[in-house]
Amino acid sequence: MDVNGLPGFYAIASADPDRLAVIDVDGSRTTYGELLARVNQVSHGLRARGLVDGDVVAGVLPNGLDAVIMLMATGQIGLYYVPINWHLTEAEVSYILDDCDAKIVVTADGHVPGSETGTAGLAQGQPADAPGGRMAGAVMWYTSGTTGFPKGVQRRLSGAEPEALVPLYIWFLGEIVDLVPGEAVHLVTSPMYHSAPCAHTQFALHLGHTVVITPRFEPESILELVERHRVTNAMMVPTMFHRMLQLPAEVRARYDMSSLRQVVHTGAACPVAVKQGIMDWWGPVLYEYYGSTESTIAFSVKPRDWLDRPGTVGRPAPTFEARILDEAGTELPPGEPGMIYVKSSMGTFEYRKDPAKTAASMRGDWYAPGDIGFLDKDGFLFLCDRRTDLIVSGGVNIYPAEIEAALLEHPSVADVAVIGVPDEEWGHSVVALVQPVAGVTGDAELTAALLRHCEPRIARFKHPKVIEYRDALPRTPTGKLSRSKVRQEFLDAR
Structure with missing residues (x-):
């Protein structure tokens, strides 16, 4: 047989x-x-x-x-x-x-x-x-x-x-x-x-x-x-x-x-x-x-x-189709970067217990992985960047908001921004930029305390590889953190 x-x-x-x-x-x-x-x-x-x-x-x-x-x-x-x-x-x-x-x-x-x-x-x-x-x-x-x-x-x-x-x-x-x-x-x-x-x-x-x-x-x-x-x-x-x-x-x-x-x-x-x-x-x-x-x-x-x-x-x-769209939903020509959307005849998914999140990830039958890229004239995709906030380290997805939430629980932290920065070995590494509360000094002692604080809250692979301190972090009038600005300022300083 x-x-x-x-x-x-x-x-x-x-x-x-x-x-x-x-x-x-x-x-x-x-x-x-x-x-x-x-x-x-x-x-x-x-x-x-x-x-x-x-x-x-x-x-x-x-x-x-x-x-x-x-x-x-x-x-x-x-x-x-x-x-x-x-x-x-x-x-x-x-x-x-x-x-x-x-x-x-x-x-x-x-x-x-x-x-x-x-x-x-x-x-x-x-x-x-x-x-x-x-x-x-x-x-x-x-x-x-x-x-x-x-x-x-x-x-x-x-x-x-x-x-x-x-x-x-x-x-x-x-x-x-x-x-x-x-x-x-x-x-x-x-x-x-x-x-x-x-x-x-x-x-x-x-x-x-x-x-x-x-x-x-x-x-x-x-x-x-x-x-x-x-x-x-x-x-x-x-x-x-x-x-x-x-x-x-x-x-x-x-x-x-x-x-x-x-x-x-x-x-x-x-x-x-x-x-x-x-x-x-x-x-x-x-x-x-x-x-x-x-x-x-x-x-x-x-x-x-x-x-x-x-x-x-x-x-x-x-079974997959792909489109590159701008923010208004207009399809872009070859070579022009935009948001990647895909659709498959093999069926769709849903987020368990979260229909709102499921709907937010879709444009009709098209799903947006959240990445920016462009197609060449022969239909080959080139990625420009991963999701704006997502950190991919060693092939593992790490989400800044989760790490920020853990750090903000520490009484010495007034504000925090977590970003991914290029790393030759891991692809990206996790960096936390911390604004201490008034009267607290951002030093090695505070860094050690923050890492100890993370231990019971988030897995070790999510812990920041670097913690640096800032007097203030850029936020919009509505309170939204501009991670792209934080990341660029960090990279420029390096």
């Missing part, structure tokens, strides 16, 4: 149970058959706890087999799965759990009150055969907006069996990044609570690939894993490329990267020199796409097209 032609993980696991599915962070190996058995047991376990179609399950899990099991188990019984960043503070996790109405929470160590510790408890005593009434679930990722409060990006459940959606995935991936079903090895380099690494893990299993999971990104470790497992495809962000290029030449030369066929990158703009440097090293294997949690993959570019047009993030992906 040609298992490569079967539609997706569940069918492949039944037809070829001895195929290697996952190599976990500790080196342990799980076959497709073993993975499917555990997935089915967890699906039964979730049903046994009373969950029905449309209910929500959350996972606060590090990279590893349990994260994969939860993804595939919820994906066949009509549940929404919410992966949550386990670096978040207790308050941040609680907000998401309350907002998504999670019926069950699975964690690695039971640190969330009332949570399941791993998947073993859900699987215990449950049958390993397929559950009845199978229906495709969906992942609901939480993403913040300008208010800094995370919102769930929710898509309507199809009502179809999981296998019904797989041919569309396979066709789409083949069109944009040349990934095909068969014998291949996918390397997970990023936390699976982010949308792209999570989605690519699921895609890899539907394609019949072996998934190699890393606990965290370490430049030389990634090279060693590529060589050891003959990795053929991976998903990365530009920060990783920058850090690998910084390795000494003798270290880079030590590893054989010739197995790589597709290295997909997204999450932040990639400097032309960095991308060119990786392709000089690995060959023309870098595939890029641009989009968002809301729009999914809206633009894509293959290596040869990028080499012909360095800096582009590609043309509209299949």
